[in-house]
Amino acid sequence: MKLLEYQGKNLFAKYGLPVPRGKVAEDPQEAEEAAAQLGERVVLKAQVPVGGRGKAGGIKYISHPQQLFAEAEALFRMDIGGFPVEKILVEEWLEAVKEIYMGLLVDADTGDIVFLFSPEGGVNIEAVAASRPEKVFRLAVDPLAPPPLYRLRAFLRQGGFQGKILEELTKIAARLLQLFFAKELLIGEINPLAILPDQRVLALDAKVEVDDNALFRQEFEKKFWEEQDLLEKEARHIGVTYVKLNGSVGVIGSGAGLAMATMDMLEERGYAPANFLETGGGITEDLMYNALKLVCKNSQVAGVVINLYGGVNPIEKGAKGIVRFVRETQSPPPIVVKALGNKQEECWETLREGGVTVVTSVKTEDAVDSIIKLINSRKEKGANLGGEEVNRDEHTA
Amino acid sequence: MKLLEYQGKNLFAKYGLPVPRGKVAEDPQEAEEAAAQLGERVVLKAQVPVGGRGKAGGIKYISHPQQLFAEAEALFRMDIGGFPVEKILVEEWLEAVKEIYMGLLVDADTGDIVFLFSPEGGVNIEAVAASRPEKVFRLAVDPLAPPPLYRLRAFLRQGGFQGKILEELTKIAARLLQLFFAKELLIGEINPLAILPDQRVLALDAKVEVDDNALFRQEFEKKFWEEQDLLEKEARHIGVTYVKLNGSVGVIGSGAGLAMATMDMLEERGYAPANFLETGGGITEDLMYNALKLVCKNSQVAGVVINLYGGVNPIEKGAKGIVRFVRETQSPPPIVVKALGNKQEECWETLREGGVTVVTSVKTEDAVDSIIKLINSRKEKGANLGGEEVNRDEHTA
Amino acid sequence: MSILLNHETRAVVQGITGRIGSVQTAWMLEYGTKLVAGVTPGRGGERVQGLPVYDDVYAAVEKHGANATVLFVPAPFIRDAVLEAIDAGIKLVVAIPEHVPLHDVLRMKSAAEKNNVWLLGPNTPGIISPGIGKLGIMPGNMFMRGQVGIISRSGTLSYEMAGLLKEVGLGQSTMVGVGGDPVVGSRMVKILQEFEADPETEAVIIVGEIGGNAEEEAAAFIREMKKPVVAYIAGRTAPAGRRMGHAGAIISKGQGTVESKIKALEKAGAMVAFKPSDAARLTRECL
């Protein structure tokens, strides 16, 4: 979950990281009021959870108060990277004599936390990293023994700083590190970290990504996910992972890999998936019922293929949820269930008794072929409930 | 600085360590009111900063409310180990089915922190430690890597506990450890830690000693030292260490070892020191003036021997303070100053010009002999200012 | 032979008193796995599925010589449970749960590396050496003893792959689930090295998916391997920028695509299959 800039800056301030004076506004009127407290020259910054905002025109520098209302109005009409601008951060306009990059992130390949630092920060940091990598300094951070202040100081000294400014940077680095560990961030980045003409050092931007898995023990001022797609929100509530796609065949898998493979095989047969839905390891009768209901809320869905393994999941209970859905739903779409593993026979029996098509083959393509066949036959014949059995490969023990 | 039991228990409670319900009373009336909220059977515990309180009669078990007032009155009349009872802790009376000892302390010899634990706690813990040392378990604690919960659990299991009680003890141990490090304790001890008939585990006593040197960054609810000797309190204010003794010769040293050696040599000559005063490394003109004034407030003082080295201390400045004291005081006692090290000549000159007796020998016994001689001659002749010079051993460079 | 999990393995079940822990213990025992004890703090002295329960892992090591553990501890508590197992001297740690906070994973991984411990997961089906035992949640009936090693980032797809191999008459030496999280305890390449050194294993199947660069990293070693490697990578149709169930399954800034992985693997000499059943067939053909 990415925080918006202003949320990140509030978090920064809480951990003693210096940020500019500023206020969030939700309409041009509020923006004008906020600016009145900040002085003549201010910056308006659209609050959207995507990068490249500056290049998209989402940042406005205001040198005359009379320009402000119109510019704010224009910003609130914008849509950046698919996100409508609903909030603007109004900040004092500060000019930097030097822009620095400082960031903590996780290198997923190695599992290391890395502290990145460059005395040449700002919008072109990626170009600097590519063309002059010697200007980007890297410190591996052991999560079991984070570097103390003095190691950070020696690290930052490589950027060519000394004395008071170095001390200021060291304190900021230590606080960023403290924040990163205390709030279990995935990313904590300051770019630019600006040195002002009066030698103050301030974080002019804040990029913070938090770990959804740690939210049970971490508080943040706003749960950004609440603004996601409604079906995805409902999926989270049910306890499954759902990603909406553009095809017509609903997909439910009891694991992420299996669900993706099912999608891949649909595509191989010339069909597109309507969604990705993964149950995880918590299948119950209710969960399966709710998952199927969720998938079928998408009006594009012409049929659903369900691919399950009984390992940690009690597929015999999942079967009951599927049967209940079919029974309680008026003209449900065709459904094919492939289910193997622990208690597979019990699962099959429940499904067959409930009139659901069962694939006992180990090949996912057989389940895909079966649902395609059912969808097509439904199209031809009109609305019939599926009740056929596909058993091309019943070697499974 | 030792905390009183109730202060220690308040600290315990803050760190999630379970303690009995209780309240502090400053007179029998308050004790009765406190008891009324706690039930029929209560315990009255005298709050004094010394051990052996139980054996001295400082703990009273009250089974009938009508006994309470008289017993409380009796306690408030007591004096335990030289401390008058000014506060009583009134607590619910709990019976233990088992008494455990748990303590964290510093082994000064090795510099290790040790976690001590015995399933046979209670008043006889020292006897248990002496006669059955295998019943006292010891865990060395590295201050750079304190043991995590799981190590504590395995450690405490040695006491023969398992299941729910072990889990409860483990939590208590972890919290005691957290408190010990968070508040930088010198001692954090629970004896007894009681298992009650209902399987609850509670700290029935609290022995907490805090580090005076850490008080600049630690807050405690009450600074107990404020109740110390008045002269010692003033000494702390001036910035020196003062210990009142029973003799007649005031001693001031610029180091603890030197001051003690001076006392030892006075004793060798048959004289007793009136005090120990050590300046530490912060000598200034004012500090020396104030130190001398403090020493002379003790009416027993018949003379003062001052023993200084100029290393970190500017003895030439100290000399000015001595001279000022002599000049400003009406009939000051005889004073002898031995001073060596950096800027010794400048120091001697100031003293001599101020009419103070200087010993330039390196032997402390020469300074001791000199002050004894002055005191005795003063006794014989009445009150004269000392002005003689003792130079038996002037090899010093 | 087999890798990591063998006849010397004496395993403990951490979180045995939980619902899933208890049920899975029964399945593992039924499969013939050598489980010696369970551990749940606060529950020492009980018995679950006939196994003694201890309050700590040290006790299971002292009393039963336990050298492996499988964890059904809830995600919020798994970090300390894993650190305890490592501290107690356990050398194979199988962390089943998903939704483990990343910072906890980083700490677990760091401790495992410092102590030369095999940490599988989190978010793994576990490990199975058919005919010897299983530490994990995989359905035993899908697997069969044989000469193919499987490394999988997905639980369900590893079961499917085992079932498909059985159809072509092949069994497995060991199936290792590395876990579906962005950061997992053991690198795929390390497990490949174990399979290359194992005399029983004659071929290796990699079941990969989008996200990360484990497959690309593995490719560098495949180049040097004597044994044939077959791979299937799931997620050809997954949209960029979306997490596909597994926290680690995401194409981010153009990194971790199926194409990049296939390219690296093919260049290194691995055979890449378009679907799992093709991977089984290709493996049959090269043995």
Next chain:
Amino acid sequence: MSILLNHETRAVVQGITGRIGSVQTAWMLEYGTKLVAGVTPGRGGERVQGLPVYDDVYAAVEKHGANATVLFVPAPFIRDAVLEAIDAGIKLVVAIPEHVPLHDVLRMKSAAEKNNVWLLGPNTPGIISPGIGKLGIMPGNMFMRGQVGIISRSGTLSYEMAGLLKEVGLGQSTMVGVGGDPVVGSRMVKILQEFEADPETEAVIIVGEIGGNAEEEAAAFIREMKKPVVAYIAGRTAPAGRRMGHAGAIISKGQGTVESKIKALEKAGAMVAFKPSDAARLTRECL
């Protein structure tokens, strides 16, 4: 020769920009000590007493090959300053300040031990090898090069002892102040071992005081020593249960008395003097 502080010593002064740090740097330089740099965070780029000032110890090590440090950092900050010096590879750390919180001392000591670093103090006058240099606050004029090693828990008494030795014509190889706190960085016995091994040292004087059991612990080694050991223990007249200036100078529960120390030392074959001038005389007699 000398111990710990010798001709190879290249020292840095941490806290050089403070009042005491600056004054003592001048005294140490005047005494001929090889000081290569000062360190104060936030003051890099300045010069004090002609020495360059850096923001961190690592820089002084990189640029000047510093291998020792003397600290005039205020007590609240000394822990991190010492840990930094150790982390930067410094092998002799002299921590002058008193009133250092005990938990900080414990951390410093633990780090020093893990890294085989000599930590003197806190609350030490420092170390002086007359004729070579001094890292500390002792007045140089009291000391003279010679063949007696001094180990002292007290600063002022060590100066007095050096002055008394001079009177009887003896100088010192090295005087080591271990510090007056209840827990100090280096054990007296370790320093005795260094003196025993040092060819220049012909006798050792221990200046002890009440409190702790450093002298008792040293006695166990004195028994094995070839060189004569003379001791003086201050505090015969100190009352029990009161801290005598030094945080470590306290007779607590009957432990740490002068009698106990004298008994242990005499039993081990040391000569125990009743006053410092006797110690000087005894030393003279046995050389």
